[in-house]
Amino acid sequence: xxxxxxxxxxxxxxxxxxxxxxxxxxxxxxxxxxxxxxxxxxxxxxxxxxxxxxxxxxxxxxxxxxxxxxxxxxxxxxxxxxxxxxxxxxxxxxxxxxxxxxxxxxxxxxxxxxxxxxxxxxxxxxxxxxxxxxxxxxxxxxxxxxxxxxxxxxxxxxxxxxxxxxxxxxxxxxxxxxxxxxxxxxxxxxxxxxxxxxxxxxxxxxxxxxxxxxxxxxx
Numbered sequence: 369x370x371x372x373x374x375x376x377x378x379x380x381x382x383x384x385x386x387x388x389x390x391x392x393x394x395x396x397x398x399x400x401x402x403x404x405x406x407x408x409x410x411x412x413x414x415x416x417x418x419x420x421x422x423x424x425x426x427x428x429x430x431x432x433x434x435x436x437x438x439x440x441x442x443x444x445x446x447x448x449x450x451x452x453x454x455x456x457x458x459x460x461x462x463x464x465x466x467x468x469x470x471x472x473x474x475x476x477x478x479x480x481x482x483x484x485x486x487x488x489x490x491x492x493x494x495x496x497x498x499x500x501x502x503x504x505x506x507x508x509x510x511x512x513x514x515x516x517x518x519x520x521x522x523x524x525x526x527x528x529x530x531x532x533x534x535x536x537x538x539x540x541x542x543x544x545x546x547x548x549x550x551x552x553x554x555x556x557x558x559x560x561x562x563x564x565x566x567x568x569x570x571x572x573x574x575x576x577x578x579x580x581x582x583x584x585x586x587x
Contacts, residue, residue, distance in 0.1 A: 388429070395422040400433050403441075403452035408530040408550050411448030423450050442553060447489070451530075453553050466514040467522045469570070473501050474532065475555045476563060478547045490533065490546035495519070498545060505567065509574045516540055529554075 388396065398419050402409050411420030423430050424445060431441050439452040463471070477498070481487040502513050514522055523534040523545065531554060533546040557563045 392422075392426070392429075395419060396426070396429055396433060399423045399430055399450075400437075403430075403434065403439065403450070404437070406528065406530045407453075407554065408449060408451040410530055410548075411450075420448060420450065444549070447549070449550070451550050451553055453556075465509075465512050465570070466518060467525070469502060469506050469509065469512065470498070470514065470519065470522045471526065471531070471551070471555060472563070472567060472570075473498060473505060474526075474545070474547050475551055475557065476505065476560075477501060478549075478551060479557075479560065479563070489549045492544055492546050494541065495543040495545065496541045506571070508571050512574070526551075 399409060399422065402416070402419060409416050409420045409423060411417050411424070424443070427441075427443065430450070434441050434452055438455045440455055442451045442453065443449075444451070477493055478489070478491045481491040481493075482489065499519075503510065506513065520536060523532065526532050527534050529550075530548065531551045532548055535543065537543040557566070
């Protein structure tokens with residue numbers, strides 16, 4: 369006889385979460401949902417302040433639940449931030465090339481401002497400066513650089529993932545991006561040399577693709 373499957377533990381009975389009050393279970397669920405959807409909880413944001421406070425006071429619960437989902441938790445109480453970084457590919461963002469180039473450039477601008485100029489996060493830069501930096505660093509990939517509309521879409525996605533803050537301006541050249549330190553863990557380069565190796569791989573792949581296209585058109 370095949371034994372009947374055991375029932376899952378109850379959240380309100382003798383199960384794993386029975387030590388938490390109903391309010392605490394609700395807060396834990398909200399914290400995990402935010403970490404999965406946005407990647408982090410920013411306590412300085414009014415809408416996230418209460419769940420951040422609860423998460424910070426109940427770090428062990430947050431870390432245990434996140435570990436089940438293979439998320440590693442980082443705490444930066446000085447800037448009121450908790451961030452979840454996927455340890456497997458299941459939750460990583462699948463980005464198109466243009467979005468990858470934008471985030472690479474923002475990482476570079478952030479790293480340069482913090483390491484070389486001693487600026488404190490968040491790092492502010494204008495959209496015009498971002499576009500100039502994109503063209504300078506990835507000129508061979510100019511065909512893949514985003515249009516103004518597409519750039520806004522990429523920045524909006526990064527904002528939903530708590531990697532930056534961005535508010536479009538009536539004059540696009542006046543729009544300001546605030547790059548948050550969360551970006552550094554989502555794209556965990558060790559240093560600029562590591563960044564350069566990744567950028568070089570993208571450039572080499574583009575050059576190879578263009579050479580293949582040229583060869584095909586000549587045949």
